[in-house]
Amino acid sequence: MENVKLTQYSHGAGCGCKISPKILDEILHSSFSMPDNKNLLVGNHSKDDAAVYDLNNGTALISTTDFFMPIVDDPYNFGRIASANAISDVYAMGGKPILAIAILGWPINLLAPSVATKVIEGSKSICIEAGIPLAGGHSIDSPEPIFGLAVNGLVNIEHLKKNNTAQPGDLLLLTKKIGVGILTTAEKKGLLQDEDISLASDQMMVLNKIGSLLSGFSGVHAMTDVTGFGLLGHLIEMAEGSGVSAVLEFSKVHIISEKLINYVELGSVPGGTNRNWDSYGHKVGFTDTDKSILYKNILADPQTSGGLLVAVSKEEYRNIVELMKEEGLEQHIEPIGEIIKETNVTVLVN
Ligand code: CO
Ligand code: CO
Numbered sequence: 001m002e003n004v005k006l007t008q009y010s011h012g013a014g015c016g017c018k019i020s021p022k023i024l025d026e027i028l029h030s031s032f033s034m035p036d037n038k039n040l041l042v043g044n045h046s047k048d049d050a051a052v053y054d055l056n057n058g059t060a061l062i063s064t065t066d067f068f069m070p071i072v073d074d075p076y077n078f079g080r081i082a083s084a085n086a087i088s089d090v091y092a093m094g095g096k097p098i099l100a101i102a103i104l105g106w107p108i109n110l111l112a113p114s115v116a117t118k119v120i121e122g123s124k125s126i127c128i129e130a131g132i133p134l135a136g137g138h139s140i141d142s143p144e145p146i147f148g149l150a151v152n153g154l155v156n157i158e159h160l161k162k163n164n165t166a167q168p169g170d171l172l173l174l175t176k177k178i179g180v181g182i183l184t185t186a187e188k189k190g191l192l193q194d195e196d197i198s199l200a201s202d203q204m205m206v207l208n209k210i211g212s213l214l215s216g217f218s219g220v221h222a223m224t225d226v227t228g229f230g231l232l233g234h235l236i237e238m239a240e241g242s243g244v245s246a247v248l249e250f251s252k253v254h255i256i257s258e259k260l261i262n263y264v265e266l267g268s269v270p271g272g273t274n275r276n277w278d279s280y281g282h283k284v285g286f287t288d289t290d291k292s293i294l295y296k297n298i299l300a301d302p303q304t305s306g307g308l309l310v311a312v313s314k315e316e317y318r319n320i321v322e323l324m325k326e327e328g329l330e331q332h333i334e335p336i337g338e339i340i341k342e343t344n345v346t347v348l349v350n
Contacts, residue, residue, distance in 0.1 A: 004115055006078055007188060009107060010069030010144050017068045018228030018272070018302065021237075022279035041157070042093070046164050047237050049089040049224055052155070060157050064089035066227075067103045067148020071184055071304050072201050075115045079122025081204040082147045085227065085305035087130050090153035091208040092225040092308060094161035094215025097130050097153040102137030105146030119147050130207055159215035163224035163234075164241025166311035170221055171335040172246065175210055175324075176203055176307025178231055178298060179256035186268035196257050203256060204305040210327050211308050217323075219316020226306035229276055232299045232347060234309055236280050239339070239346050242311075246347045248337040250295055264297045272302035285345035295349050307332070311339055 010017075019027070028044070037043070041060055042052035050064035066086040070078045083100070090097045102123060106116050120134075127134045134149075180200040186192040187200075214220050222242060226234045231253065239246045257263075277300050286292040312320055321333045 004075070004111065005073040006070035006075055006115075006145060007073050009110065020275040020279045021229055021233060041160065042162060046162065046241055048163050049092040052093060052160060054157065058157055060155050060160060062090050062093050062095040062153040062155055063150075065103065065148060065150040067146055068304070069144050069146055071204070075118035076122040077201050077205065079119035079147060080126045081201065081305055083123040083126040083149055084205050084207050086149035087126070087132075087151050088208045088211075088225045088305060090151050091211030092161070092163075092223055093153070093155060094159050094211060094223065095153035095155035096212045097132045097151050099152045100127055100132055100134050100149045102134060103146070103148045103150060104137060104139040105142030105144065106139060107143055107145060108141050111145060119145075123147070123149065126205070126207070130209075155215065161211070161215055161220060161223040163222055163238050166222035166238050166242040166244055166339045167313070168244055168339055168341045170311035170313055170339040171317050172235070172248070172337040172339065173310040173312065173332060174226065174231065174253065174307050174336050175208065175310070175329055175332050176206070176226070177254040177256040178226075178303065178306075179260045179301060180204060180303055180306070181230075181270040181272060181301040182260055182263050182268050182298070183256060185270045186263045186266070189268060191263060191266055191268055193259065196259065199256055206305075208308050210324065210329060213323055213327065214308075214310060214320060217312070217316050217320055219313035220310060220320065221313060222311040224309050226303045226309050228272060228302045228304070230273070230300040230302055231309070232284055233276050233280055236283055236346050238309065238311065242339070243342055244339050245341065245343045245345065246337055246339050248299070248347055248349045250291075250299070250349055252334055252336045253299070254331065255298065260298065261294065264294065269297050270302055273297055273300045276300040276302065283346040285348045287348065287350045299349065
């Protein structure tokens with residue numbers, strides 16, 4: 001059991017396991033309605049990162065869960081990545097996490113309990129970084145390994161950040177690089193070059209703490225984290241929810257490795273990319289149509305524990321740049337695009 005390769009036990013990887021936006025819409029489409037709850041500030045009416053419940057004291061409770069199958073072979077790192085990814089939805093609402101509960105599915109006939117212990121230890125290490133207890137959980141015997149967290153957080157209601165409140169003129173920022181789906185697929189196919197081996201894991205284990213700090217800026221109009229639907233998918237959710245369109249500058253989007261394009265050309269494209277594209281490709285336009293396939297493969301690449309996508313007014317931009325530099329995010333201060341008035345394409349890629 002020393003050299004278990006966790007990804008061999010899973011059919012999908014990380015947020016690439018997510019059900020596509022199109023099928024999710026189908027599942028959630030129902031005439032069975034729930035009575036409205038006046039305390040529910042964010043719920044099923046929008047496609048946001050977490051549910052938000054007004055505690056009637058100026059504060060709201062944020063509640064979210066994320067779990068998936070292994071995206072890396074190392075069990076400790078799998079626990080760290082799944083946990084950083086789950087906690088991210090609290091940061092994406094501008095909140096501070098307070099408490100986490102673990103969700104574990106384990107093929108007990110195939111994988112030793114000691115391997116699951118490592119997953120949970122990885123999770124604990126990230127919870128310590130986030131300053132929250134891992135306070136319990138639930139486990140089942142399942143055909144594939146699954147891990148994730150249910151996380152609660154708190155937010156001052158005036159500082160709550162939604163994903164459907166972007167405004168024309170807002171600049172778009174992204175706090176992590178794009179391409180972890182391509183790199184992890186290249187690794188599975190044995191194509192990944194040595195110098196690229198830890199790039200994806202290292203980035204996926206970084207907490208999006210900057211979200212809590214950005215919540216204090218009123219000019220940050222909208223925020224979400226980029227996960228399984230890819231940068232384009234989450235930007236489309238933001239734009240559609242806000243009743244606006246967006247322009248994305250491909251050359252300004254940071255890619256995780258210089259060789260990302262080579263890996264794409266070698267066929268390292270996760271299945272999730274095309275599932276994403278089938279769902280929303282018709283909402284995307286390209287200025288340079290010759291590059292549309294390459295751009296699609298990078299911009300619709302499913303991310304796991306991706307960065308925060310932030311829509312910020314031009315006036316506030318100057319202030320958050322200072323904060324981002326202090327937080328070590330100077331690489332990501334250049335805007336990747338802009339929100340514009342609604343047009344016939346939801347996102348135009350330049
Ligand atoms: Co999210
Ligand atoms: Co989520």
